[in-house]
Amino acid sequence: MSKKDNVATLILAYLNEKNRPYSAQDVFCNLQKQHGLGKTAVVKAMEVLALEGKIKEKTYGKQKIYFADQAQFKEVKDVDMKALDCQISELSEEVQSLNQICRQLDAEVKELSSSLTTEEMLSEIRELKAECAGCRARLEKIKSATNHVTPEEKEKVYKERDVYVKEWKKRKRLASDMINAILEGYPKSKKEFLDEAGVETDEDCKVVVPST
Template identity: 30%
Template sequence: MSTSKTKKDEDFKELRNNVYTLFYYSNKPYCLNELVLQFKGYKKTIIEKIITDLENKGLITIKLNNKTKIFHLNQSNLKYEKSEEEYKTEYETKLVELKELKSLNSTLNSKVTSFKNMLTNEEMEEKIKYFKEFLLENKNIKEGVNEEIFNKTVNNLKKINQIKLKRKRIFNDIVNGVSEGMNMKKKEFLDEVGIE
């Protein structure tokens, strides 16, 4: 008979611990029906007895909402691992870390975008092949130009430039002579004649 009573006591204590753990970790209010649904297999009277026991120990508080009893975890019994200042410091540190991580993320995203815009290995191989063919074709064209023809063309360009300079000197001499004979400045004469 006494072993049966101790077994019931142990079961009661275990259920009470489970109910309190639910309140502690969820940190939200419950009504009796919610608790009965949460702990299926236990009678409503046992849950009521546990709630009364937890209230007597000051672990939960009861508030009335119309006629329904609402059970809350007694917040004054909560123990925090750190002080409020420690949590604030940790929060500020995490904000700085978050800012750094966002910056790093932005940098990495831009690198990923630039990598996406780069050519793939296959595309690069195609480009290399194309440029090799292009160089071979142009090499043939370059080799097709005769050095003698090139030098002759350069000499012709030099002669054309010399003729151009001679004509410019002759033009300037004529304009200077005419403008002096008319007692005009060179610029006035050119304006009157309509030459720019």
């Protein structure tokens, strides 16, 4: 059997097996990778098969469609068609069920993949235990210290702080008023005046007056 006959035999078997219309380009694309067929050989083989009456040919505009000769297939009775429809319906339901199971399994796989392994979990437990032990040690050290500040002393410190902050704001405001008064008759800018007078502001020292 020649190579040309082999190509024709392969294409004829393919069209009979699939039993659906194909163009020569379709057949070439479907068989080329597996069998290494050339497009020209496929086109010529299909034209010869059509001329020999082994396959059927239909022309739609500039495109030709080829399909198996239906006379070779047994006539399907209505009862057989209904049985096939039932089988298709059952298989469709089975496919849907399997797809749902696959989605559930995929979700479980993702969940398990994001979970810690036993070794990772044990390692994290050891780290947390060590951290807890350190916290307990610091707590015991704080509890055993003798230099605790009493609530009264703490309240006194806060009150003194408020007094100092209020005085700070008062003096800042007085200094600002005095500088503004001088600047009314000063021919240069405020920055130049402060530089000449050697005055450093809170802003220069990047200090912010605390809130009371």
